[in-house]
Structures are given as structure tokens and as C-alpha cells.
Amino acid sequence: MEGLRHPEDMANLDQVLAARAASDNALRQGKPSQEKPSQEKPPAQRCRTNSRRGLSDPGKRSYPPVQSVKRALEVLRAVNRLRIASVTAIHATTHLPKPTIIRMLETLMADGYVARDNMFGGYRVTCRVHELTKGYDGISMVIEASRVPAIELTQRIKWPIGIGVLDGDAISIQFWTGAISPWAHTNTVLGLRPTLLSSAMGRAYMAYCPEEEREKILACLRDDPHHEFDAQTEADFRQLLSRLRSTGKAGFAVRDPRTEPKQMTTLAMPLMFDDRVLATISVSFYKTAVPLQNISAQIVAPLGETRRKIEENLALLMRGAGAPPVEAGRLPTGLAPLSPG
Amino acid sequence: MEGLRHPEDMANLDQVLAARAASDNALRQGKPSQEKPSQEKPPAQRCRTNSRRGLSDPGKRSYPPVQSVKRALEVLRAVNRLRIASVTAIHATTHLPKPTIIRMLETLMADGYVARDNMFGGYRVTCRVHELTKGYDGISMVIEASRVPAIELTQRIKWPIGIGVLDGDAISIQFWTGAISPWAHTNTVLGLRPTLLSSAMGRAYMAYCPEEEREKILACLRDDPHHEFDAQTEADFRQLLSRLRSTGKAGFAVRDPRTEPKQMTTLAMPLMFDDRVLATISVSFYKTAVPLQNISAQIVAPLGETRRKIEENLALLMRGAGAPPVEAGRLPTGLAPLSPG
DNA sequence: ACGATACGTTTCGCCCTGCGAAATCGCCGC
DNA sequence: GCGGCGATTTCGCAGGGCGAAACGTATCGT
Numbered sequence: 001m002e003g004l005r006h007p008e009d010m011a012n013l014d015q016v017l018a019a020r021a022a023s024d025n026a027l028r029q030g031k032p033s034q035e036k037p038s039q040e041k042p043p044a045q046r047c048r049t050n051s052r053r054g055l056s057d058p059g060k061r062s063y064p065p066v067q068s069v070k071r072a073l074e075v076l077r078a079v080n081r082l083r084i085a086s087v088t089a090i091h092a093t094t095h096l097p098k099p100t101i102i103r104m105l106e107t108l109m110a111d112g113y114v115a116r117d118n119m120f121g122g123y124r125v126t127c128r129v130h131e132l133t134k135g136y137d138g139i140s141m142v143i144e145a146s147r148v149p150a151i152e153l154t155q156r157i158k159w160p161i162g163i164g165v166l167d168g169d170a171i172s173i174q175f176w177t178g179a180i181s182p183w184a185h186t187n188t189v190l191g192l193r194p195t196l197l198s199s200a201m202g203r204a205y206m207a208y209c210p211e212e213e214r215e216k217i218l219a220c221l222r223d224d225p226h227h228e229f230d231a232q233t234e235a236d237f238r239q240l241l242s243r244l245r246s247t248g249k250a251g252f253a254v255r256d257p258r259t260e261p262k263q264m265t266t267l268a269m270p271l272m273f274d275d276r277v278l279a280t281i282s283v284s285f286y287k288t289a290v291p292l293q294n295i296s297a298q299i300v301a302p303l304g305e306t307r308r309k310i311e312e313n314l315a316l317l318m319r320g321a322g323a324p325p326v327e328a329g330r331l332p333t334g335l336a337p338l339s340p341g
Numbered sequence: 342m343e344g345l346r347h348p349e350d351m352a353n354l355d356q357v358l359a360a361r362a363a364s365d366n367a368l369r370q371g372k373p374s375q376e377k378p379s380q381e382k383p384p385a386q387r388c389r390t391n392s393r394r395g396l397s398d399p400g401k402r403s404y405p406p407v408q409s410v411k412r413a414l415e416v417l418r419a420v421n422r423l424r425i426a427s428v429t430a431i432h433a434t435t436h437l438p439k440p441t442i443i444r445m446l447e448t449l450m451a452d453g454y455v456a457r458d459n460m461f462g463g464y465r466v467t468c469r470v471h472e473l474t475k476g477y478d479g480i481s482m483v484i485e486a487s488r489v490p491a492i493e494l495t496q497r498i499k500w501p502i503g504i505g506v507l508d509g510d511a512i513s514i515q516f517w518t519g520a521i522s523p524w525a526h527t528n529t530v531l532g533l534r535p536t537l538l539s540s541a542m543g544r545a546y547m548a549y550c551p552e553e554e555r556e557k558i559l560a561c562l563r564d565d566p567h568h569e570f571d572a573q574t575e576a577d578f579r580q581l582l583s584r585l586r587s588t589g590k591a592g593f594a595v596r597d598p599r600t601e602p603k604q605m606t607t608l609a610m611p612l613m614f615d616d617r618v619l620a621t622i623s624v625s626f627y628k629t630a631v632p633l634q635n636i637s638a639q640i641v642a643p644l645g646e647t648r649r650k651i652e653e654n655l656a657l658l659m660r661g662a663g664a665p666p667v668e669a670g671r672l673p674t675g676l677a678p679l680s681p682g
Numbered sequence: 683a684c685g686a687t688a689c690g691t692t693t694c695g696c697c698c699t700g701c702g703a704a705a706t707c708g709c710c711g712c
Numbered sequence: 713g714c715g716g717c718g719a720t721t722t723c724g725c726a727g728g729g730c731g732a733a734a735c736g737t738a739t740c741g742t
Binding site: 683684685686687688689690691692693694695696697698699700701702703704705706707708709710711712 | 713714715716717718719720721722723724725726727728729730731732733734735736737738739740741742
């Protein structure tokens with residue numbers, strides 16, 4: 001319930017987050033998150049993508065947004081809304097001057113995003129627009145769904161959280177809250193590719209992905225000489241996985257204690273939609289810092305709750321993403337906004 | 342087989358069509374489509390969206406494409422391809438100067454299409470990009486799939502073809518080849534909303550749409566006092582529909598002969614994907630021009646063939662449109678192009 | 683630890699591109 | 713064949729966009 005309400009709301013997600021950036025940074029620096037007179041110019045601490053520091057501060061923008069680009073996107077959005085769009089209709093919704101609208105439409109047509117002719121009497125978008133969207137499903141969506149809950153979890157339990165997705169024969173870590181964890185043990189883990197066999201994330205993935213996929217992956221591991229994946233190893237691994245699955249929906253995987261860093265452990269859960277594992281989420285912590293009997297309460301329970309929130313978000317985003325081509329409303333109207341009646 | 346091979350190819354569809362524009366226009370004017378020395382300047386006949394003339398001629402562009410817009414879209418496309426994109430990676434694929442890339446990214450971020458932070462170390466697209474795509478499914482896609490085959494059909498049988506989609510309690514005509522038919526009987530039918538009960542398109546839709554949808558629509562017609570839809574009418578209509586369905590997949594609907602224009606008739610088929618009717622296609626012709634015994638060969642057969650082509654295209658486009666979030670390849674790689682190894 | 687190196691970001695002044703009011707053009711309906 | 717509507721084009725001005733070069737801030741190797 002505290003998650004996202006509606007795909008539309010997602011546009012605000014990062015704004016919400018941005019608003020939280022200050023406190024994130026404060027947290028990182030151990031300062032109490034006291035309010036500071038907002039008029040006083042903050043110490044101009046730019047944050048770059050390659051900075052280990054917290055969030056990017058949304059204030060300072062060296063470049064003002066490029067006007068023509070904003071307008072073009074506005075026009076493209078309008079054509080999407082209108083389905084079959086006339087210049088006047090676009091003008092009515094965007095209030096841009098008509099020459100500008102035509103200029104943008106010409107530009108969009110030149111790149112093939114929009115088509116026009118009198119057989120349908122207006123402008124429409126073409127399948128080319130998918131090029132502008134294709135990359136969203138997958139890691140981008142997972143991050144969008146995970147960002148807020150993962151940050152909250154880190155603020156709560158202090159240990160860094162990671163998110164990873166399947167990438168070939170390994171997990172690829174794509175998100176990591178080490179920047180706001182007081183106890184991050186390393187600079188970054190972004191881009192690392194923990195093993196499917198011995199890492200917590202890999203095990204969580206393999207345990208909960210659909211059987212068909214699991215078999216295909218195992219077959220690949222078997223065939224690839226890079227992996228020492230003999231019959232015994234496979235049998236042991238399969239048993240590990242089935243034991244994991246038998247713990248039910250709330251199960252979590254643990255990193256093979258024989259892997260580095262040995263003074264830490266990692267604990268992972270799958271992030272699922274339907275029966276697929278879209279990604280996995282993990283927490284890493286010093287073994288000595290969390291006594292064994294406290295792990296359930298201090299780690300597993302919060303992580304499970306975070307997982308639930310993320311999966312809720314994912315479900316909403318998936319629904320919004322793969323919008324059904326024909327709405328199932330009462331009697332759908334709006335495919336044809338041109339209708340004269 | 343002669344249809345579209347691959348969603349990617351669709352970008353060329355309109356170019357292919359555009360190349361055909363000249364002959365379309367020639368056809369319209371009854372001139373033999375003789376080649377004219379291409380150096381000789383054609384009579385500068387601009388074609389506008391609201392023109393009844395054939396296709397828009399792709400040559401003349403009063404405005405050159407807006408550079409910054411093209412670049413911004415290029416950057417957005419690159420971010421989509423890269424999933425998590427660094428400035429350098431974008432630079433490598435686009436060869437745009439880095440300041441330009443950053444300027445565009447800032448602009449895209451200002452509009453919320455792109456997000457950035459160091460927790461995932463780069464830029465990614467957000468769910469907001471759906472605003473740039475949303476309008477494609479539905480009529481835009483149907484037209485994209487139908488345009489070429491419908492035009493070919495018109496050139497072959499000469500009678501005008503119409504494409505319509507469900508719009509509330511009627512069909513809305515969204516595409517019409519009257520502009521290139523020598524025997525178009527009226528200026529335009531775009532935007533007209535033929536009845537579900539008595540029009541050929543409406544009947545074709547109702548006959549072949551999923552039962553659940555049909556019942557819902559019939560219930561709405563029953564409840565809406567605007568329609569005189571008494572029990573007897575409904576019974577007759579249901580019988581008509583079931584008789585239509587019983588003719589199998591190749592069935593076609595005919596316009597109620599009591600509706601105007603009475604000297605013509607209209608004949609329609611559904612355009613289906615899976616078990617849904619995405620649109621309907623129709624031909625209208627003078628009753629006296631096509632003797633009853635010739636209708637099957639001169640109208641139904643060519644229309645059926647066209648329908649098949651369009652449905653093939655639709656299937657390809659639908660597949661490309663609703664791309665599965667996780668590819669089912671051997672072992673999918675590429676969700677994470679950042680992987681260092 | 684400390685430079686070396688790589689990468690992200692910003693500055694700044696020139697110049698050209700994009701702007702939009704107004705004019706033009708083509709269709710439609712009368 | 714005229715008037716009105718909507719699409720498209722013209723054209724001269726000026727502000728927006730451009731990118732080489734400079735500048736911080738990280739990471740990496742030793």
C-alpha cells in the first residue's frame with residue numbers, strides 16, 4: 001500500500017527520491033538531518049555519476065534544458081495521445097505555435113517516428129517509437145521498482161543492498177546502496193558478476209526461476225568447459241536448490257562460505273513477477289556483527305518486507321509497461337478521437 | 342512471405358510506400374505510369390494532410406529537420422540500447438560530442454525520461470518513455486500493417502478499401518483508399534461511425550470478436566436507450582452473427598441492404614490477432630458493377646488474400662510491440678552491457 | 683600514499699539554427 | 713467560384729545551441 005499506486009505515479013518516483021537526497025547525504029555524513037534555511041546556498045556539492053557519494057543533487061543544472069527537444073517530445077507525446085493527430089489538435093493540447101508543431105513533426109518524420117498521409121488524414125506514430133522504449137523493460141524497470149525500498153532498507157538496517165539480474169552464466173550487479181551505507185566494505189560492486197553456483201544471488205535465482213529455464217541454464221553450464229560442473233557438483237547443486245525451494249516463498253539463499261570475503265556473508269532473495277525471477281536482491285554484512293540467532297529478525301525479516309514492496313511495484317510497472325493493445329473497458333472509446341459525433 | 346519480415350523492417354515500410362507515391366498519383370490521374378526524366382523538376386505538387394489527393398510526397402520539406410531534436414532522440418535510443426549508459430558509451434555509439442550528450446541527457450532528465458545516479462552508475466530510461474509509445478498499439482499499428490496491402494488491393498480491384506476499429510458502440514473508419522480509387526463514390530468516409538448492427542464492418546466485428554466481449558457489447562446496446570434494440574432485434578442479430586461465424590474463418594459480412602447508399606454494397610472481414618478482432622476491413626462497390634456470381638472471384642477472394650497479408654503483418658508487429666521483458670534466448674546476455682569481463 | 687590516467691562535467695564566446703507572426707495555399711461546402 | 717478553415721511556407725531577427733578547451737573528481741597501478 002505504501003508502494004506505487006499507479007504507473008502514472010512513477011513519473012514522480014524520482015522526484016520523491018530527489019527530495020530525499022539531502023537527507024541521504026546527511027545520513028552518509030553522519031549529520032543529524034536537521035533542516036537548514038533553504039535560502040542559504042548549500043555548499044555546491046555537485047555529484048557525478050561516477051562519484052561514490054550519495055545521490056545526484058537535482059538542483060544545479062549547468063545546461064538549461066534544450067527548448068526544441070522538450071517541444072519535440074511534447075509533440076510526440078501529443079501524437080501518441082491523439083492516435084491520429086491533426087496540427088490543430090496538437091496545437092490545442094500543447095499550445096505550441098503551429099509552425100513549431102509542423103517543424104517538429106517534419107523532424108520526427110525524417111527520423112521515421114511519425115508518419116503522415118491523407119488516407120488516414122493526420123499524423124500517427126510508427127513502430128519506430130519502440131526504439132525509444134525498448135530498453136526500459138529489464139534492469140531499468142527493476143531499478144525503478146527497487147530504488148526507494150532498497151534505500152529505505154539500507155537506512156534501516158545500515159548494511160548495503162545489491163540488486164542483480166541474470167547475465168549469461170552469472171548474475172550482474174546493477175544497483176548497490178553502498179554509497180549510503182555507513183559500513184560499506186568496498187568501493188563498488190557494480191558490474192561484478194557473481195557466480196550462479198556459489199553466490200547468494202545466483203543461488204536465489206536458480207532456485208526460484210521456472211524449471212524450464214533452470215534446466216536450460218544447467219545444460220549450458222554442463223556443456224561449457226569453462227565451468228567445472230561435473231555430475232557430482234550438479235547433483236549437490238540441485239539438492240541445494242530444491243532444499244531452498246522447499247522453504248517456500250519466503251526462502252533466501254546464502255553465499256557459499258568458502259568464497260571471499262570470508263569475514264562477511266551475503267543473503268539473497270529473488271524478485272519475482274508471475275513465475276519469473278526478474279532480479280535478485282541481496283544484503284551483505286560482517287558475520288561477527290550479526291549473531292546467528294539475530295539474523296532472522298535483523299536481516300531476513302526486513303529484507304523479506306522490502307522484497308514484498310518491490311514485487312508490488314514490479315507488478316504495477318509490468319502492468320503499465322505491457323499495456324494491452326485493446327483496452328477492456330466497458331465499451332472502449334478513444335482509439336479514435338477523431339470521431340465527429 | 343511478401344509481407345514484413347521483421348519489426349525492424351517496418352521503419353522502411355513508409356519509405357517503400359513513399360517510393361510508390363508517384364505511381365499512385367499517376368494512377369489517380371489516369372496517366373500511364375511512364376517514367377519521366379528524374380532531373381526534370383516535377384510540378385511541385387505539394388500534398389497536405391487534408392488533401393484528398395493520393396500520398397504525401399516525401400520530397401519537399403520546407404523545414405530542415407531540427408538538429409538538436411535528432412540528436413536528443415539519438416541519445417535516447419542509445420540509452421535504450423545500453424540499458425545503463427555512461428557518457429562515454431553513448432559517445433562511442435553516437436559519435437556526438439560529449440557536451441552535447443550531457444546537454445541532451447539533462448534535457449531528457451528534466452522531462453523525466455531518463456534518470457541518473459551513482460547507485461547504478463550511469464543513466465537509464467524511466468517508465469516515462471512509455472508516453473512516447475503508448476499511442477502506437479491500436480489504430481496506428483493497424484494502419485501500419487494494412488497500408489501496403491490495402492493500397493495494393495485498391496490498385497488491383499479499383500474499389501476503395503476502408504479500415505475501421507471499434508469505437509464505443511460503433512465502428513470508426515480510420516483509413517480509406519478512396520483517394521487512389523478511380524470510382525470513389527464520396528469525398529471521404531474518414532471518421533464516419535458505421536453502426537455495429539447494420540454495417541458490414543460492425544457485423545464482421547461482432548461476429549468474430551471473443552464471446553465475452555460480444556456479450557458485453559450487446560448488454561450495453563440493450564441498456565442504452567439510444568438504440569432500439571428490443572428482444573426480437575437482438576435475437577435476429579444473434580442469429581445473423583452465428584450464421585456468419587458458421588461460414589468459418591473465411592467468412593465476410595455484408596451491409597444491411599436497407600441502409601444508404603442503396604446502389605452500393607459493402608463487404609467486410611475482421612482483422613484478427615489471436616482471438617481478438619483488432620480492426621475490420623471493407624470494400625464498397627456499385628451493385629450493378631459486379632454481378633452477383635462474380636462477387637466471390639472479384640471481391641471476396643482478393644479481399645481474403647489481403648486480409649491474410651495484413652494479419653501476417655499484425656502478428657509480426659504485435660510480437661515486436663509487446664517484447665517480452667526477459668528474452669528467452671540460450672543464455673541471455675545483454676541486459677547488462679556494463680559487465681567488465 | 684601518490685601520481686598518472688580516465689572520465690564526467692562545466693565554461694564561454696561565437697554563430698547559426700530555430701523561432702513564430704504573417705502570408706499563402708488548397709480543400710471543402712455552399 | 714466564393715468564403716472559411718486548416719495546413720503549410722516565408723523570412724528576417726536574435727537567442728539558443730554548439731563544442732573546444734578547461735576543470736574536478738574518481739580510479740588504478742605501483
